[in-house]
Amino acid sequence: MRLDVKGIINTPGDGIAFNEELDLSDVDFGGVRPAVRPVSVVGAVRNIAGMLWLTADVDTTLSCVCDRCGAPFEKPFHVSLERMLATELEDEENDEILLLDDGAFDLDELAREAFILNMDTKTLCREDCRGLCSGCGANLNLEPCRCKRETDPRWAALRQLL
Ligand SMILES: [Zn+2]
Ligand SMILES: [Zn+2]
Incomplete structure (x- = not known):
């Protein structure tokens, strides 16, 4: 969703709330696509003393496969975002600043x-x-591990010889 914030750029104290669901089921991590459920993106852009601040919470429940044992399991995912929005970038190095394109992002x-x-x-x-x-x-x-029990009897015989 493209969020247009032109309407609040010049009105300190104003804000725009958003609450959307995002489909990230195509995001692939080494062959696994864990975002089987919609990802909720909830937050707001606020004009605080003439500066635009975005805060957002990104949440979902992931469907994972354990790297070690291969068991499927579910895991909550959460990340909180905070960005300053600017119409032009003065400091290219600062990745906390999000550049607006025609008053939107x-x-x-x-x-x-x-x-x-x-x-x-x-x-x-x-x-x-x-x-x-x-x-x-x-x-x-x-x-428990079955290795001992399943040892080939021929190996057991050999071991006795050694
Ligand atoms: Zn495991
Ligand atoms: Zn074993």
Whole structure:
């Protein structure tokens, strides 16, 4: 959604609230597309003493797959944004400032970017996920490793010789 803030640029104390749902189901992280549900983008642009400030909360529930054990699980996602809006950029280095284009900006693009930048690089079903045994493939969160029991009897015989 393109949000036009021209109407409040010259009126300190004024503001524009927004509340929208964004479809980010196409955003791909290494083959996984976790945003299966709509992403809510709620906030406002306010004119505070002649400066335009944007605040927004981006929320959804992600559908994830654990990097370690492969189990599917759900996880809340939240990020809070705060940006100053400006009609021209004086300091190119400052990425907290959002440049307006003809008194408007693309709210969807901003939320999409924040979503991607704030995604965890590692996705674990829980902090201490024990993962899968590389030998027997057992999910060590749920069951003990079967490697010992499944040892080939020929190897057992060889081990005795050694
Ligand atoms: Zn896991
Ligand atoms: Zn095992």
